[in-house]
Amino acid sequence: MPPTVVITETLDRACADWLGTQHEVVWCGHDDPGFTEQLARADALVVRTYTRVDDALLSAAPKLRVVGRAGVGLDNFDLEACRRRGVRVVYTPDANTQAVVEYVFGLMLDHVRPRPRHGEPDALAAGSTADRFHTLRKTQVGRQLSDLTLGIVGMGRIGTRMAALAHGLGMNTVGCDVRPEPAVREALPTVPFVFTDHADLYARSDIVTLHADGRPTNRHLIDAEALSQFRSGALLINAARGMLVDHDALAGWLRDHPEAHAILDVHDPEPPAPDAPLYALPNAWLLPHLASRTDTALRNMSGVVRDVAAVLAGKEPEYPAV
Numbered sequence: 001m002p003p004t005v006v007i008t009e010t011l012d013r014a015c016a017d018w019l020g021t022q023h024e025v026v027w028c029g030h031d032d033p034g035f036t037e038q039l040a041r042a043d044a045l046v047v048r049t050y051t052r053v054d055d056a057l058l059s060a061a062p063k064l065r066v067v068g069r070a071g072v073g074l075d076n077f078d079l080e081a082c083r084r085r086g087v088r089v090v091y092t093p094d095a096n097t098q099a100v101v102e103y104v105f106g107l108m109l110d111h112v113r114p115r116p117r118h119g120e121p122d123a124l125a126a127g128s129t130a131d132r133f134h135t136l137r138k139t140q141v142g143r144q145l146s147d148l149t150l151g152i153v154g155m156g157r158i159g160t161r162m163a164a165l166a167h168g169l170g171m172n173t174v175g176c177d178v179r180p181e182p183a184v185r186e187a188l189p190t191v192p193f194v195f196t197d198h199a200d201l202y203a204r205s206d207i208v209t210l211h212a213d214g215r216p217t218n219r220h221l222i223d224a225e226a227l228s229q230f231r232s233g234a235l236l237i238n239a240a241r242g243m244l245v246d247h248d249a250l251a252g253w254l255r256d257h258p259e260a261h262a263i264l265d266v267h268d269p270e271p272p273a274p275d276a277p278l279y280a281l282p283n284a285w286l287l288p289h290l291a292s293r294t295d296t297a298l299r300n301m302s303g304v305v306r307d308v309a310a311v312l313a314g315k316e317p318e319y320p321a322v
Helices: 013-020 035-039 055-059 079-084 097-112 130-139 157-168 181-187 198-204 247-256 295-302 305-312
Strands: 004-007 024-027 044-047 066-069 088-090 149-153 172-176 207-210 235-238 261-264 284-286
Touching: 013 024, 013 295, 013 305, 044 305, 055 079, 066 305, 079 088, 088 305, 097 157, 097 207, 097 235, 097 261, 097 295, 149 157, 149 198, 157 172, 172 198, 247 261, 247 284
Parallel strands: 004 024, 004 044, 044 066, 066 088, 149 172, 149 207, 207 235, 235 261, 261 284
Antiparallel strands: none
């Protein structure tokens, strides 16, 4: 019998079909009533963001040999539990870097450059008079990114590419990372930036964008104390992990600083509760986890099936996490 691969979340159909030419593929959501039954026969899993791979799941999957994470972060994995049980973990570490970088810069431009879409109150429409045209042209005045300082919290794959693009646009760039400065500079040999600590980064930056990982010590990295060090009119962007931000503290800071803004693409919990306090604030913009949602990035992430197949064939994967 061919090995059985259970896919628990969305995956590019072409990648799934390719996997199905060699293995038995079963689609079963992690919250499906029959999930435990499918785990019992699974040789491999392909998961994304919302399937928690921990001791409880592994105990229900005695045949499991490999789990493929169609994505970058491994926050939903207990990697030590996988090691103890001899279960390989593979992922796609650079699959969505470009998608996220483009998205975050798009959010920055949305913030600093007014350009109302068709149908919005400040947009031109049929019947607009010459006076309205010239009034909008005079009042819809923004700022240039080249006049601003960008603070990047986390200088990994995404953070370093953010710095490179920011430099290309003429922005001043400040960064911090858990790695030592020489290691970060080695990844950006021709890009000037200031490497500093968190407090100094917050104090210097007009825009702070988060690209830190999901290690437990990063939970609520942006809390009331951190926010007290921000510039009063700063913009905070989080397209990394919802757990990085204390949302209650952020709501309080935004209420106290109406000139400040926050754009959150990720949340904790996800989705946020319907009565989450940030929804009521005009200077908070909540988005439904869209940063990696491009055709190319989704195909790249689904390409984890190649490493899943490699492990099932007894070969070494290209991108192992365990």
